Amino acid sequence: MKIVVAIKQVPARDSQLSIASSGKWIEEADLSYEINELDAYALGAGLELKEAHGGEVVALCAGPPRVAQTILEALAKGADRAIHIKEEASAALDPLATARLLAAALRNEAPDLILTGLQSDDLGYGQTGVILAELLGLPHATIVTHVETLDGGIRVKRELEDGWFQHVEMPLPALLTIQSGISKLRYATLMGIKKAKTKEVRRVTAADLGVAPLAASVTIERTYLPERTKRTQLFEGSPQEAAAQLVEKLRFEARII
Amino acid sequence: MSILAVMEQRGGVWNRMSFETLAAARQFAKELDTTASAAVLGQSIGHLAGELASKLLDKVYAVEHALLQGYTPDAYTIALRQLVELAKPSIVLFPHTYQVRDFLPKLAASLGRVAVSDAVSHRVDNGQVVLVRQLFQGKVAVDARFAGEAPHFASLQAGAYRADQLAGPEPAGATPPAAAVETFTPRISPGDIRTRPLELFRESQRAVDLGAAEIVVSVGRGIQEAGNIPLVAKLAEALGAELGASRPICDAGWLPMERQVGSSGQTVAPKMYMAIGISGAIQHLVGMKASRTVVAINKDPNAPIFEVADYGIVGDLFQVVPALVEALQKAK
Numbered sequence: 001m002k003i004v005v006a007i008k009q010v011p012a013r014d015s016q017l018s019i020a021s022s023g024k025w026i027e028e029a030d031l032s033y034e035i036n037e038l039d040a041y042a043l044g045a046g047l048e049l050k051e052a053h054g055g056e057v058v059a060l061c062a063g064p065p066r067v068a069q070t071i072l073e074a075l076a077k078g079a080d081r082a083i084h085i086k087e088e089a090s091a092a093l094d095p096l097a098t099a100r101l102l103a104a105a106l107r108n109e110a111p112d113l114i115l116t117g118l119q120s121d122d123l124g125y126g127q128t129g130v131i132l133a134e135l136l137g138l139p140h141a142t143i144v145t146h147v148e149t150l151d152g153g154i155r156v157k158r159e160l161e162d163g164w165f166q167h168v169e170m171p172l173p174a175l176l177t178i179q180s181g182i183s184k185l186r187y188a189t190l191m192g193i194k195k196a197k198t199k200e201v202r203r204v205t206a207a208d209l210g211v212a213p214l215a216a217s218v219t220i221e222r223t224y225l226p227e228r229t230k231r232t233q234l235f236e237g238s239p240q241e242a243a244a245q246l247v248e249k250l251r252f253e254a255r256i257i
Numbered sequence: 258m259s260i261l262a263v264m265e266q267r268g269g270v271w272n273r274m275s276f277e278t279l280a281a282a283r284q285f286a287k288e289l290d291t292t293a294s295a296a297v298l299g300q301s302i303g304h305l306a307g308e309l310a311s312k313l314l315d316k317v318y319a320v321e322h323a324l325l326q327g328y329t330p331d332a333y334t335i336a337l338r339q340l341v342e343l344a345k346p347s348i349v350l351f352p353h354t355y356q357v358r359d360f361l362p363k364l365a366a367s368l369g370r371v372a373v374s375d376a377v378s379h380r381v382d383n384g385q386v387v388l389v390r391q392l393f394q395g396k397v398a399v400d401a402r403f404a405g406e407a408p409h410f411a412s413l414q415a416g417a418y419r420a421d422q423l424a425g426p427e428p429a430g431a432t433p434p435a436a437a438v439e440t441f442t443p444r445i446s447p448g449d450i451r452t453r454p455l456e457l458f459r460e461s462q463r464a465v466d467l468g469a470a471e472i473v474v475s476v477g478r479g480i481q482e483a484g485n486i487p488l489v490a491k492l493a494e495a496l497g498a499e500l501g502a503s504r505p506i507c508d509a510g511w512l513p514m515e516r517q518v519g520s521s522g523q524t525v526a527p528k529m530y531m532a533i534g535i536s537g538a539i540q541h542l543v544g545m546k547a548s549r550t551v552v553a554i555n556k557d558p559n560a561p562i563f564e565v566a567d568y569g570i571v572g573d574l575f576q577v578v579p580a581l582v583e584a585l586q587k588a589k
Contacts, residue, residue, distance in 0.1 A: 013478075014557070017396055026397060094371045095362065118358075123392055125374050127362035130330075134363045139451035140330065142359045159521055160355050160457065167455040179521075181508035217370040219404045225559065226391065226398040232553070232569040242570045243580035246552065247588050249568055254550045256472070256529045257496065257585070 001055035001149075003046040004109060005079065006102055006116035006132070007039040009063050009070040013121060017225075025091060025223050035070045037180065038117025044183030045147060046115050047078045053149060056080045058109065062101050063090040068201075075196035076188035082201045083109075085209070091122070094218060099131035104209035106136065111173060113154070118143050118177040126177075133175035140175040141168050145182050258407070259315065260286045260293045261346035263337065265354055266305055267328070274352035276420035278413055279312060281379075282350050283423070288381045294318065294344065294436070298336055300326040306438045312423060314436040318344060324445045330360040331450045336443040337364050341408050343441060348386060348403070353412035365410045372410035373401050375539075377417045394538040395561035415543055465499065465515045467523045472498035472531070475518050475545070476506055479534020479555065479574050483511040489533050492578050495585045501525070503535045519544035534574045537562030554578065 011017070011031045020027045035043075046057045059074040061067050062085035071082045085101050087093070093101075106114070114133070119126035133140035145165070146157035153171040159179050160166055188196070206212075233249065235242040250256050262282035264275040279295055286293035292315035297305050299321070306319035320340055324332045337360075341349065351357045353375045365372040376388040377398075388401050388411055403409040467473055474493040480486060486506075493500040500516060507517040518525055519541040530548035535541060537553070537560055545551070546565045553566035554577050563569050570577050 011393070016557070016559070017393060019397075026393075096366055096369075096371045099366070121394060124390075124394070125362075125371075126358055127366075127372065127374060130359070130362035131366040134366045140363075141452065143355060161520065162524075163459050163522075164457050165460070166457045169453040169455065170451055180504060185509075214369065215405055217365075217403065217405050217409065218373055218401050220399050221387065221402055222400045223392075224398055224400075226395070226561075226564075228564055230564055230566070232563045232566045234563075234569045234571060236571075239570075239572060239576040239580040240584070242572065243577060243584040246568055246570060246581065247584040250529070250550075250552075251588060254529070254567070256550060257588070 001049060001053045001113060002058070002109075002111045003049060003055060004058045004060050004106060004111040004114045005039070005043045005046045005074070006060045006114065006129070007043060007070060007074055008036040008117070008120050009033045009061065009067040010036045010120055010122040013037070019223055019225060023222055023224070024220065033066060033070065035073060036117050036120045036122075038119065038121075038178060040185055041180050041182050042115040042117050042178035043074055043077060043079065044186055045178055046113075047186065048183050049113070049147065049149075055112075058083065058111070060102060060105060061085070062087045062098060064088045071201060072193070072196050073188050075199045075201075076192035077186040078192070079199075081199050084201055084203045086203055086205050092220075094216060095123075095125045095127035095131055097213065099128050099135055100211050100214070101206055101209065102128070102132050103135040104211045105204060113172060114138070114175040115178055116175075118179055129175060129177035136175070138173055138175045139170045140177070141170065142177040143179045144176045145179045147176065147182075258289060258291045258347040259345075260289070260291065261344055261349045262293065262295045263349060263351050264295055264297045264305075264309070265352055265356060266297055266299055266302065269299075269302065269305065271305070272352060272354055273420065274354055274415050276423060277416070277418040278350050278352045279309075280420055280423045281413055281418040283313065284418070285348060285350070285379065285386065289384065289386070291347075294346070296320055296340055296344075298325050298333060303440075306440075310435040310438055311433065312436070313433050316344075317436050317438045319438055319440045320443060321440055322443055322445055324447065324450060327454050328356055329450050329452050329454055330363055331452065332445050333360045334364045334367060335445050335449055338367060339443045340441060341368070345408075347407035348409050348411065351410070351412040353414050357412050361410060361412055368408070370408070370410055372412060373403075374412050375414050376411050377414045391539070394536060395564075396559055414539065416546075465513075467499050467501050467516065467518060467525050470499035470525070470527050472496050472529045473501045473518070473525050473527045473545075473548075474498040474531045474533065475501035475503060475535060476512070476533050477503040477535030477541075478505050480506070483509070485575075486511055488575070488578050492531070492533070492582050495582050496531070498531070503541050532562050532566070533578060535562055536560040537565065
């Protein structure tokens with residue numbers, strides 16, 4: 001089975017974010033980056049399928065030169081090769097623009113299965129995977145927590161609201177967006193990193209792929225820190241002082257304890 | 258220009274988030290000085306469409322087809338694309354449900370558009386709609402404006418609009434005119450549908466009912482590793498509380514799935530909810546924001562959890578939680 005896993009590099013989860021002076025995006029200068037966690041789960045699911053059924057796992061990532069680190073980590077965790085779409089403005093792309101790049105990069109790949117996280121931790125549109133399926137003419141399922149192979153296709157378990165699930169069957173090739181917990185997150189070993197450096201990374205640009213930008217149907221006018229509407233009573237001082245004040249409020253104001 | 262709300266039903270039962278979308282559609286229409294209509298898809302859904310007719314709408318579309326009885330992204334996309342051609346709405350609104358997340362990006366992309374997903378509010382500026390979205394798990398917001406030609410698409414976050422505003426001020430004694438119900442039969446053939454949905458099911462019965470607890474103490478990523486969980490368990494014990502968790506804790510297997518609070522776990526509304534090291538992504542907030550008193554302990558003063566917290570301590574949970582256990586024991 002040939003499996004492509006589309007991964008994204010995002011600012012590290014505990015980053016303190018501030019707004020760039022342009023007011024259009026966050027200040028990127030001092031950020032550190034990591035793989036989007038749901039994409040790490042998708043990579044894990046792809047590697048498990050490969051281990052069970054044989055084949056190949058190809059990591060696909062669009063972004064500026066810094067994403068080379070995330071690609072290297074994916075290779076160290078077990079991906080066989082990678083495609084890096086070099087795109088400086090990747091953070092400003094809407095999901096249709098990103099999916100058009102990904103689709104073009106897969107034009108000659110013919111994968112059996114494409115996996116990606118159900119959304120990104122940065123923009124959080126939750127759309128790129130589904131749009132990629134549409135552009136490639138593939139059936140898809142979203143928010144997938146389990147994948148099993150059938151004769152000529154797959155059966156997946158989709159998560160729905162309120163503790164409900166549903167199985168969906170579909171032929172291959174197909175695209176799945178992956179929910180957290182589907183696989184065990186993997187960590188790169190030293191041996192893996194050493195091997196990763198010898199693996200193939202195909203580097204392409206939007207121009208190489210012949211992808212011209214479309215007129216945007218949504219424009220982002222302003223990026224800002226949300227206004228807080230609720231006034232939380234915050235307790236300050238040492239941990240002991242803050243804890244004592246909180247207990248006092250819980251006893252005499254909220255009357256809970 | 259007109260607004261279309263696409264309602265969601267399953268087996269003839271509304272997803273009640275649909276009525277938030279309906280309220281939003283009417284509000285958009287009012288502010289843009291245009292009309293709002295609604296659509297419902299399925300088979301034998303005349304009674305649902307009839308119910309919508311009294312909601313002060315211009316028109317109600319009953320999109321009926323045998324192949325819409327169970328949800329598939331292919332059939333829904335085809336049917337809605339045809340409905341959009343027929344009704345020519347300028348803005349199509351959806352509730353941001355799991356089902357909408359499954360087909361809306363496909364529908365919009367098939368028309369060369371990008372949907373504004375999970376919008377939390379809007380304003381009208383120069384006769385155009387500006388939608389607010391949250392990024393970085395609620396830490397950053399953006400204003401997004403539709404550009405180019407209609408139709409435009411957006412999905413609305415759960416709770417962003419209030420369904421009870423649908424009642425609205427109506428003239429006393431007068432019955433509002435009922436909207437015309439138009440039945441529309443889209444052209445769909447069985448060969449268009451590539452996925453086969455099977456029956457819905459639930460996992461085995463939950464052993465832990467967090468919903469019955471008076472106090473829930475939940476732990477999140479801030480706890481850093483499985484070995485630190487007992488620290489928070491001790492706090493729960495001191496409060497006589499049930500121990501809950503955010504999703505990443507259960508994904509990692511540090512606590513069983515049945516202790517998960519949030520959109521994919523349990524929804525709780527206890528007397529007190531204490532969130533320890535939980536940043537407060539929307540998926541978690543929807544599971545606990547109806548709690549009477551919310552307490553948050555987090556090292557990040559900008560964490561969205563403080564948006565719903567009544568009381569908070571900004572600090573290192575590894576210092577604050579033991580101090581809190583001690584203070585509780587002293588208070589007994």
